[in-house]
Amino acid sequence: PYDVLIVGGGPAGAAAAVYAARKGIRTGVAAERFGGQVNDTLAIENYISVLETDGPKFAAALEAHTRAYDVDIMNLQRADKLVPAAEPGGLIEVQLANGGTLKSKTVILSTGARWRNVNVPGEAEYKNKGVAYCPHCDGPLFKGKRVSVIGGGNSGVEAAIDLAGIVQHVTLIEFADQLKADAVLVNKLKSLPNVTIHTNAQTTEITGADGKVNGLKYKDRATNVEHTVALEGVFVQIGLVPNTEWLKGTVELSRFGEIIVDAHGRTNLPGVFAAGDCTTVPFKQIVIAAGEGSKAALSAFDHLIRMPVV
Ligand code: FAD
Helix, strand or coil: CEEEEEECCCCCCCCCCHHCCCCCCCEEEECCCCCHHHCCCEEECEEEEEEEEHHHHHHHHHHHHHHHCCEEECCCCCEEEECCCCCCCCEEEEEEECCCEEEEEEEEEEEEECCCCCCCCCCCCCCCCCCCHHHHCCHHHHCCCHHHHHHHHCCHHHHHHHCCCCEEEEEEECCCCCCCCCCCHHHHHHHCCEEEEHHHHHHHEEEEEEEEEEEEEEECCCCCCEEEEEECCCECCEEEEEHHHHHCCCEECCCCCCCCCCCCCCCCCCEEEEEEECCCCCCCCCCHHHHHHHHHHHHHHHHHHCCCCC
């Protein structure tokens, strides 16, 4: 069995693996796709000490750093089920989609999250070419330009307020007939001079030319009239979904499906820790996921050295 088994090989999982392996304990990582979300990222300009890199380079560096240690990397392996230890101090099982079972004294869950798509023509085609999902990451790329934010919940309205301070103009598009964000955020948004809000508006297409976004089409749901907004960027803010469906009923999750962790990265199950975008830790960023992964590995080690000698 492993001392530490990490499920998920994004920044959180890779950091956890390096920290665990440096303690000289048996460490494994099972990941559906090593590297995680950074594989789909273009420019990364906010990983501290790295002025600028790109996603594939960053993913390759994560893997190289992990492989520099004695870590079993099981790539292209999806976990299907977590079976808690039968008795205190017993082994925890992770069942894989391929039918195999991995056993470990401690487990770190770092399965990340995925942005919900609007699924309109142009979204996939112009992803990273004007279509973005993370205002903290990509906001500065649109400095002085016109953007739209799709989604009027808390994340959409927060994104619109954030972007309004950087870009020339923000058009917020909400499907429902009113914004669902907290009143304090909505009031703040409405006070900004360079923001236009359209409610009851259904995004129908993201248009582009020469490989770049140049507009967004929406239908006014009251009149059925279609409108076009000329712009350079579209931020899709209709939800970040944690990859925790497979944990329902075993580990305690928040109402958003995030794994509930304490300040040490501990879940409600003894010996099971979690880190990164799949958890309740706020702000989904690479540097935060990496920090949380390191923390979870140190907590797992702390747990191991306290296990009774058998
Ligand atoms: P992830 O990166 O999501 O990794 C999850 C891992 O778990 C993957 O290996 C996945 O394959 C695996 N996995 C999932 N389910 C299972 C399962 N059932 N069994 C086994 N493995 C599983 N952040 C920044 O700080 N700066 C940026 O510039 C930036 N740009 C971004 C641009 C885009 C387009 C996107 C999508 C995100 C961006 N982010 C950026 C956010 C950043 O990528 C995430 O915060 C970070 O990757 C989270 O790391 P993680 O390890 O928690 O999860």
